[in-house]
Amino acid sequence: MNLRLFVLVRSVQILITFFIIMTLLFVLFRLAPGDPVAFLTDPQMTEEEVALLSQQFGLDQPLHRQYLLYVWNFIRGEFGISFYYHRPVVEILKDRLPKTALLFTTATILYAFAGITWGKILAWKRGSLLDTSVSLFGLLTHTFFLPWLALILIWIFAYHLGWFPLNAMISPEIWLDPESGWLRKGLDILHHMVLPLAVLFLTHFGGYTLVMRSTMLETLREDYILTARAKGLPEKVIRNRHAAPNAALPVVTSLGLSLAFSINGGAITETIFSWPGLGRELVFSVSNSDYPLAQASFLLIAAFVLVSNLIVDIIYAYLDPRIRY
Amino acid sequence: MSSREGKRTNSSKPRHRAFPRTGIRWLRHLEENWRIYRSNPMGMAGLVLLALFGLMALASFIPPLIDPIYDPMSGVDPIIDTSTGPSWRHWLGTDFMGRDIFSQLLTGARVAFMIGISAAFMAVAIGTLVGMTAGYFGRTVDTLLMRLADIIMVLPGLLVILILSSVVGRLSIWNLVIIIALFKWAGVSRVIRAQTLSLSVRPYIEAARVAGASHARILFRHILPNVLPLSFLYMTFGVTSAILIEAALSFLGFGDPSTVSWGMMLQWVWKTGHMFKAPYWLIPPGVCISLITLSFYLVGRALDEVLNPRLRKEVLEQ
Amino acid sequence: MSLLEVDSLTVHYLTAKGKVHALEEVSFDLKKGEALGLVGESGCGKTTVAMAIMKLLAPNARVLSGKILLRGEDLLRKGEEEMRKVRWKEVSMVFQSAMNALNPVHRVGDQIVEAILAHDGSFSEEEAQKRVSELFALVGLDPNRMRDYPHQYSGGMRQRAIIAMALACEPSLVIADEPTTALDVVVQDQILGEMKRLQMDLHLSLLYISHDISIIARACDRMGVMYAGQLVELGPTQKVLEAPLHPYTRGLLNSYPSLRGPKKRLRPIPGEPPNLWEPPEGCRFHPRCPRASEICRSSCPPVVSLENGHFARCHRPRS
Numbered sequence: 022m023n024l025r026l027f028v029l030v031r032s033v034q035i036l037i038t039f040f041i042i043m044t045l046l047f048v049l050f051r052l053a054p055g056d057p058v059a060f061l062t063d064p065q066m067t068e069e070e071v072a073l074l075s076q077q078f079g080l081d082q083p084l085h086r087q088y089l090l091y092v093w094n095f096i097r098g099e100f101g102i103s104f105y106y107h108r109p110v111v112e113i114l115k116d117r118l119p120k121t122a123l124l125f126t127t128a129t130i131l132y133a134f135a136g137i138t139w140g141k142i143l144a145w146k147r148g149s150l151l152d153t154s155v156s157l158f159g160l161l162t163h164t165f166f167l168p169w170l171a172l173i174l175i176w177i178f179a180y181h182l183g184w185f186p187l188n189a190m191i192s193p194e195i196w197l198d199p200e201s202g203w204l205r206k207g208l209d210i211l212h213h214m215v216l217p218l219a220v221l222f223l224t225h226f227g228g229y230t231l232v233m234r235s236t237m238l239e240t241l242r243e244d245y246i247l248t249a250r251a252k253g254l255p256e257k258v259i260r261n262r263h264a265a266p267n268a269a270l271p272v273v274t275s276l277g278l279s280l281a282f283s284i285n286g287g288a289i290t291e292t293i294f295s296w297p298g299l300g301r302e303l304v305f306s307v308s309n310s311d312y313p314l315a316q317a318s319f320l321l322i323a324a325f326v327l328v329s330n331l332i333v334d335i336i337y338a339y340l341d342p343r344i345r346y
Numbered sequence: 347m348s349s350r351e352g353k354r355t356n357s358s359k360p361r362h363r364a365f366p367r368t369g370i371r372w373l374r375h376l377e378e379n380w381r382i383y384r385s386n387p388m389g390m391a392g393l394v395l396l397a398l399f400g401l402m403a404l405a406s407f408i409p410p411l412i413d414p415i416y417d418p419m420s421g422v423d424p425i426i427d428t429s430t431g432p433s434w435r436h437w438l439g440t441d442f443m444g445r446d447i448f449s450q451l452l453t454g455a456r457v458a459f460m461i462g463i464s465a466a467f468m469a470v471a472i473g474t475l476v477g478m479t480a481g482y483f484g485r486t487v488d489t490l491l492m493r494l495a496d497i498i499m500v501l502p503g504l505l506v507i508l509i510l511s512s513v514v515g516r517l518s519i520w521n522l523v524i525i526i527a528l529f530k531w532a533g534v535s536r537v538i539r540a541q542t543l544s545l546s547v548r549p550y551i552e553a554a555r556v557a558g559a560s561h562a563r564i565l566f567r568h569i570l571p572n573v574l575p576l577s578f579l580y581m582t583f584g585v586t587s588a589i590l591i592e593a594a595l596s597f598l599g600f601g602d603p604s605t606v607s608w609g610m611m612l613q614w615v616w617k618t619g620h621m622f623k624a625p626y627w628l629i630p631p632g633v634c635i636s637l638i639t640l641s642f643y644l645v646g647r648a649l650d651e652v653l654n655p656r657l658r659k660e661v662l663e664q
Numbered sequence: 665m666s667l668l669e670v671d672s673l674t675v676h677y678l679t680a681k682g683k684v685h686a687l688e689e690v691s692f693d694l695k696k697g698e699a700l701g702l703v704g705e706s707g708c709g710k711t712t713v714a715m716a717i718m719k720l721l722a723p724n725a726r727v728l729s730g731k732i733l734l735r736g737e738d739l740l741r742k743g744e745e746e747m748r749k750v751r752w753k754e755v756s757m758v759f760q761s762a763m764n765a766l767n768p769v770h771r772v773g774d775q776i777v778e779a780i781l782a783h784d785g786s787f788s789e790e791e792a793q794k795r796v797s798e799l800f801a802l803v804g805l806d807p808n809r810m811r812d813y814p815h816q817y818s819g820g821m822r823q824r825a826i827i828a829m830a831l832a833c834e835p836s837l838v839i840a841d842e843p844t845t846a847l848d849v850v851v852q853d854q855i856l857g858e859m860k861r862l863q864m865d866l867h868l869s870l871l872y873i874s875h876d877i878s879i880i881a882r883a884c885d886r887m888g889v890m891y892a893g894q895l896v897e898l899g900p901t902q903k904v905l906e907a908p909l910h911p912y913t914r915g916l917l918n919s920y921p922s923l924r925g926p927k928k929r930l931r932p933i934p935g936e937p938p939n940l941w942e943p944p945e946g947c948r949f950h951p952r953c954p955r956a957s958e959i960c961r962s963s964c965p966p967v968v969s970l971e972n973g974h975f976a977r978c979h980r981p982r983s
């Protein structure tokens with residue numbers, strides 16, 4: 022199978038999956054006890070507003086028409102009005118998505134690379150003091166309860182030491198100052214991002230390190246490693262060129278499989294650090310009974326996970342010629 | 347029998363077979379498996395930790411008996427109306443309402459075990475049934491069930507539960523357990539399916555089929571006993587994730603308000619603004635959640651080694 | 665002087681069950697341009713010999729005594745860095761499990777280029793590529809398929825690629841450990857012919873390891889027979905086949921379909937090869953030997969030579 026066909030097939034699968042998730046969500050909201058109008062309309066809305074929304078979402082029509090309208094509304098990006106912000110949901114999400122993408126993608130890249138690199142090194146030096154101590158460290162941080170770790174890090178590094186801001190993504194005084202250039206603004210975001218990144222990094226790094234370590238140990242027993250040794254290649258080349266790429270394949274697979282799980286942690290992290298992303302918006306909208314926003318942000322997160330999955334698949338295919346060709 | 351003799355007889359025959367052919371032979375290997383397990387210090391550490399948590403859970407019944415002010419939920423110390431640090435009266439201090447943190451911590455252990463074990467048990471039961479069915483019948487049944495499992499696995503479970511609770515309102519602890527189970531069976535079913543696939547081509551299954559055994563009989567008499575060890579292994583992993591989901595949900599403020607769990611305790615510290623003031627309150631629940639996760643993880647890894655001899659270290663390698 | 669001289673090599677493996685006496689006092693030599701075969705049942709220590717020469721024994725192996733002289737220099741005394749220069753440049757190897765001997769994530773051509781570049785600084789990348797395409801042609805592979813990945817090759821093609829790889833640095837010695845076992849008979853035949861031709865053309869020394877005596881008979885000038893970690897007979901192929909000295913060799917020949925000449929009844933050797941944790945006292949073959957006597961049970965036989973260049977480790981060799 023060539024790469025293009027592979028990507029095509031996976032994309033179609035992912036679209037179908039997304040469609041199913043969308044349908045389930047529709048069923049959940051329309052078949053839930055209570056008036057579906059209540060899920061779309063805010064008690065504070067005026068009569069006309071309610072009527073307009075009911076018509077827009079076809080609440081006066083039979084269920085199958087409602088479903089078609091729901092899909093159609095989704096396709097043209099019409100998610101209704103947020104009860105809480107009194108603004109179109111789509112506007113809010115447009116603002117939140119890049120922020121989640123920034124935090125989550127950076128964290129994922131960081132911990133995946135660190136995990137693969139450390140796992141590689143530890144397997145190579147198995148049994149050494151370095152191996153024992155880093156493995157133990159990884160094991161411990163891996164099992165830390167994420168919200169708790171976040172609170173502890175805030176307590177130590179933001180509250181006591183004052184090295185990092187307590188929360189939010191930007192400092193208003195910097196962003197409102199017309200003098201600050203993009204560098205200053207960028208550094209400001211980075212400064213705010215350190216702690217949330219640290220939380221996501223620490224809770225994930227250990228798992229990937231341990232997986233990579235054990236697949237690497239297995240790979241080192243393969244015949245082609247013996248061939249590489251027999252060829253008289255330097256140890257570094259054997260480790261980095263021959264063993265690591267093969268050992269990393271299962272790690273990439275597990276990266277894809279655990280994205281859905283990691284985004285849970287991402288949402289909690291956003292909430293604790295008031296990082297204005299999708300996850301925090303979802304948590305907020307659920308506590309505020311802001312149904313349109315909750316539904317839409319959930320769908321967007323699901324889409325985000327699915328697309329990330331697709332990207333991981335493409336990376337995998339790129340790394341493993343047995344899929345590419 | 348001296349221990350040395352025991353070791354010799356043990357080493358002269360094949361030490362252990364991961365998935366014995368028929369019946370529940372693995373039960374008979376129990377003693378031997380225990381010996382393998384015991385030789386893993388990390389696994390033993392996990393077991394000891396778990397035992398400690400078990401003791402905590404049992405001890406959680408004691409404080410309210412001593413004095414009603416020690417009741418984790420309703421026991422408010424009349425002479426205290428704010429969070430106080432550790433003292434003789436309250437070993438770990440009190441929360442913002444003057445309730446005893448130590449008592450809450452003990453109850454948290456009980457709740458964690460209850461949620462973890464019941465959710466994991468249900469998840470593993472469903473996963474095992476689905477996996478066996480998919481693997482044994484194959485074809486359309488297999489495709490449908492596994493697609494379903496795939497979809498569930500790409501869903502962020504915690505966020506789905508959030509959405510659910512936004513529709514149906516607050517989830518009671520038992521509803522939560524059921525929902526967690528509905529999310530966690532998928533992973534198990536994949537593993538059990540693979541195992542069933544490899545089992546169902548074994549000659550004795552063929553033989554049973556030829557002898558006219560019914561599907562149910564083959565599934566439950568021949569396949570089930572052989573996948574059970576694997577199910578058991580996945581149960582240890584499932585317990586952790588159930589505990590973590592409940593804790594995270596409670597932490598975010600969507601837990602069952604009538605239950606004290608460690609996640610709930612953290613939510614109280616956080617939401618009442620005590621996290622910078624009351625380390626005696628912030629630290630214990632987090633340490634407990636982390637440690638119970640660690641101990642189940644260690645136990646799971648050690649069990650994995652017992653079940654997959656391939657993972658065991660060559661004794662004298664290096 | 666011989667190119668390679670293995671002198672009373674003894675290797676044990678340490679395992680949880682105890683010591684595996686994998687090689688006991690194995691000695692042989694290999695001249696320039698010569699093909700020497702090693703034959704023996706599975707588990708008799710053939711691969712261990714090969715790996716000891718490459719110094720790639722498993723981590724639990726212990727070389728207790730012996731010398732491995734390559735052009736008079738003892739490989740066992742060389743450090744890892746020195747040994748790295750010997751590997752492939754001087755001694756290359758075709759592995760037993762050819763199916764997995766190529767790295768699945770790299771192009772076949774690149775895996776050979778890499779070996780060339782690692783050992784010869786005078787090659788540029790392009791020159792190395794060119795050399796690889798010559799090698800491909802030499803072993804009967806289409807040079808256009810250099811850029812393919814191993815999974816796109818058939819088993820026979822992979823084996824040819826590995827042979828091309830083994831020749832890449834123009835080594836003086838190639839060790840071939842069961843190079844054709846995993847292949848079907850026709851391909852096996854082709855590859856064997858190819859190897860023989862290359863050995864003659866390039867004037868290579870070849871250490872050919874197989875459990876199949878008929879392959880050794882066709883490919884090698886001299887042959888050694890191994891039994892339970894010992895080299896029990898060594899001599900010119902013709903002599904060993906026609907007038908074996910050791911009872912085990914005779915048993916081995918009897919248990920094979922006749923190579924040439926009239927059909928004989930096959931007579932497998934009675935009994936099982938010993939386990940190497942507790943090899944039998946005395947001659948390791950004595951429990952299965954039809955001619956065993958008291959002395960065979962008690963003392964390890966010396967290596968005796970009845971004719972020039974034909975040796976056996978036996979108390980009562982057939983004269």
Ligand SMILES: Nc1ncnc2c1ncn2[C@@H]1O[C@H](COP(=O)(O)OP(=O)(O)OP(=O)(O)O)[C@@H](O)[C@H]1O
Nearest residue numbers: 677679684686705706707708709710711712722940
């Ligand atoms: N790493 C190891 N640890 C322990 N024992 C080993 C190890 N490698 C080989 N052995 C044992 O040493 C003996 C010789 O093994 P070797 O691989 O050299 O045999 P062989 O002649 O190549 O067999 P085959 O024809 O099956 O490849 C065997 O009994 C084997 O079980």
Ligand SMILES: [Mg+2]
Nearest residue numbers: 710711760841
């Ligand atoms: Mg071998």
